Amino acid sequence: MFAFPFLALVLTAVEPSWHTDYVKAYKQAMKDRKDLVIYFRDDDGRLDDVWADPEIRQALRRYVCLRLPQSYRFQGERLLDHPALGEMMSQPGVAVVSYHDPELPFYEEVVSAHPLVASHYGWVPAYGVEQMQAILDLPPTATLSQRSMIYAIRVHPERPRSVECTCHRAFLGHASRHSHRQAALRNQHHADLIATSSQLTTEVGEPLGGASEVVAESWGRVLGGENVLEAAFSCVDAWRHSSGHWSAVSGWHRYFGYDIARADNGTWYATGIFAD
Numbered sequence: 302m303f304a305f306p307f308l309a310l311v312l313t314a315v316e317p318s319w320h321t322d323y324v325k326a327y328k329q330a331m332k333d334r335k336d337l338v339i340y341f342r343d344d345d346g347r348l349d350d351v352w353a354d355p356e357i358r359q360a361l362r363r364y365v366c367l368r369l370p371q372s373y374r375f376q377g378e379r380l381l382d383h384p385a386l387g388e389m390m391s392q393p394g395v396a397v398v399s400y401h402d403p404e405l406p407f408y409e410e411v412v413s414a415h416p417l418v419a420s421h422y423g424w425v426p427a428y429g430v431e432q433m434q435a436i437l438d439l440p441p442t443a444t445l446s447q448r449s450m451i452y453a454i455r456v457h458p459e460r461p462r463s464v465e466c467t468c469h470r471a472f473l474g475h476a477s478r479h480s481h482r483q484a485a486l487r488n489q490h491h492a493d494l495i496a497t498s499s500q501l502t503t504e505v506g507e508p509l510g511g512a513s514e515v516v517a518e519s520w521g522r523v524l525g526g527e528n529v530l531e532a533a534f535s536c537v538d539a540w541r542h543s544s545g546h547w548s549a550v551s552g553w554h555r556y557f558g559y560d561i562a563r564a565d566n567g568t569w570y571a572t573g574i575f576a577d
Contacts, residue, residue: 388414472558
């Protein structure tokens, strides 16, 4: 006869509390050392059912949650138009801001940006429960560009296995450096894998079975500019059309890292690095 009260207590425990004031929400996130999920709700509430899913409610317990209308204004301007939210393209959707560790170099910065806009790539799914779970489960120590790449691979319909492995900071570091190197040169090319394998072995602190790498460049110059997430989809799509690249992206490895960087001409350059 105590089943129903117990059930009510369980449901209450997993139900996230949504803030409606930006200042109160980010101060709470800083206090609790939790990342902040911002849901910029469109007029149709296209994601309302997603947030109601029990698994999503459970995942949101790791975050401070903020629900705002897309018209919400802060310090005299629409919050969605703030430069810090540029990757949202002034559109409603979901952003995640890093507040869980003040020692991170991107503390208080946007680490996920998912505007509700259609992709040029037909395989990219709309935002549902599975996609939201992928966003909420992204590595908390990865940057916006790294998380965008990992998300793009996770939601590919063929389910590449490389992102199911251990995401190591040494591998993220290499992916970042080489992506920025390519962007600075405006030239897609591979790193010196012998030197890379040696450096990764030193940083990881254990023997590795050799490194493999994939690189790609987006269609930014052709399409007239892409945000970081669309550029990530573009590079994943390029790898899918190369059997050698896709074998590495699809395979199981002990460690992996991904990143992407934009050149001054609007083209993005991506790197994936793996070791067994």
